[in-house]
Amino acid sequence: MIEVKDLHKAFGAVKAVDGVSFTARDGEITGLLGPNGAGKTTTLRMLYTLMTPDRGQVLIDGVDAATDALTVRRRLGVLPDARGLYKRLTARENIDYFAHLQGLPDDEVRSRRDALIEALDMADIADRRTEGFSQGQRVKTAIARALVHDPRNVILDEPTNGLDVMATRALRQFMLKLKAEGRCVLFSSHIMQEVAALCDRIVVIAHGRVVADETPDALRAQTGEANLEEAFVKLIGSEEGLAA
């Protein structure tokens, strides 16, 4: 479970995150929806302890990120906005590197890695160097790398960015599988349909603040719009930065 309480983060005079609170529960998919530049990535970066909040608290499974960052990172699987694979290593070596950094024993490294290669349908690329991978192959490798330690909480920053239709569909199936396994899945997106199709709960962020935190149905009811996209535009107050 991921609990976020009143997060603030400023870069100079720019308030990137200005009082964000929400909760993402186990066995649910929570979508962080907002236009580009709304503060989604900065919020997520504070969750996985890459950045320190100016104010506010992050709890992962009840563990405070400010006091025990290492435990928090152990309980999180993170696909950052920057995928950053090592191009001179094969997909398998990329996954193994993170597995070892997570401190998995050798037999577990092998079994977890092979299970993920199977689940993500990437056996054909596992022993190729990642240089020259397509966007979809890169995302698969990065996800396998992020989940190799079997984390209860999964954070995905714009996971479908740059993927084609087939890859997007496969990724959605995979996220539903994570949910079925009882994990807490939190992902960010600026794409309406995606969030509507997947999420149990939608947190809408605009200008560094949470403007709505509801189920998709409640969101429609709250704004009085039957169409979720219209509801979204109404919530963030403009069409700026919105990509359908």
Next chain:
Amino acid sequence: MNKMDNHPLRRSRAFLTVFLKEVRENLRDRRTLTSAFLMGPLLTPLLFVMIITVTINRELDKAEQPLKVPVIGAQYAPNLLGALEAGGVVPQPALADPERAVRDQQADLVLRIAPDYPKAWRKGEPVQVELIYDSSQRDSSTPVERVTRLVEGYSRQQGAMRLIARGLSPALGTPVVVAKRDQATAQSRAVLMFNMLPYLFVLTIFIGGMYLAIDLTAGERERQSLEPLFANPVPRWKIFLGKLAAICAFSTASLVICLVAFSVVGGFIPTEKLGMEVHLGASFALYVLLLQLPLIVLLGALQSMVAAFAKSYREAQTYLSVLMMVPILPSIALMVMPLKPQNWMYAVPLLGQHLGILDLVRGEGVAAVPLALCLAGTSLAALLVTLVTMQLYRSERLAISG
């Protein structure tokens, strides 16, 4: 599912994991390999041996070779000409405009004998011969000295004969005589030539680790892989130490290759022609390696620190090229103001290694106290820079590329 949270006591060997991964990844990079294991360590010994050999041979050749000198007014002083010819000078036909010929580098030097030479000579008055040359030309000084020496020798000889002819002792004309007693041994003469050797070793270490240092900080940041890396439950300082160890492994390998190359090609330096003795054998190599070990860590940490400030690979490359100039400072400083080595100087990083290596070349070996000071001083500096860079690694800015 039940396994998910049951591993609180997993022990990660992060240092080793990072080290092995960086070594493996960079062994697959052709550019890093050529610069660390070919260009850096092999080019410098070859270059060094070539320069030394050419220098030695040129000096030797010059002393023996016939020297062609255009002479104006040769007919006025046949005896002087005879003496010059005996000293290896080959007189050439006169030139119309000697000053211009020298400036245009058509001749290194021109000898001019005035028409009143025979008259003054007969009267027993001092006569002048002119040497026309351009001291800003690199090749002029040795021939000028040689001709001057010959003319002065001839002058002394004739002076002595005049004194004898007048019934006086030639010793009257030279009340004071300088006797040169050179205390240089064969080895210590070698030191002058080998002054740049310490810098070459530092350069090899520097080049050996440079691409790694860039790749592991600025490069990783540019490729945006630092962010996922830092999401792992490993303190950043452990990651940095693993990377630093990889850099040091490459630069050490570089230095070892360089030392092996030196002990092979060192045998081809014709030092015996100058009566020098130089030992570039196994014990020399081992001592150099020992002296340089803390410096390897210091340079690796310094390179990482500089690369961590850079936003991109290219920027880091620029900064490091500038940093590469720093190790040459002790060599230059010692050339400009030759200081008597004091013990404390050995504790100064770079300077200590410089002095220590020159001690080795001189064949004296490094004494225990300077050796200890050198190792301790540089180790301390390496520790400090490592700590500062570890601190730098904690910065939020470091991980974020966008």
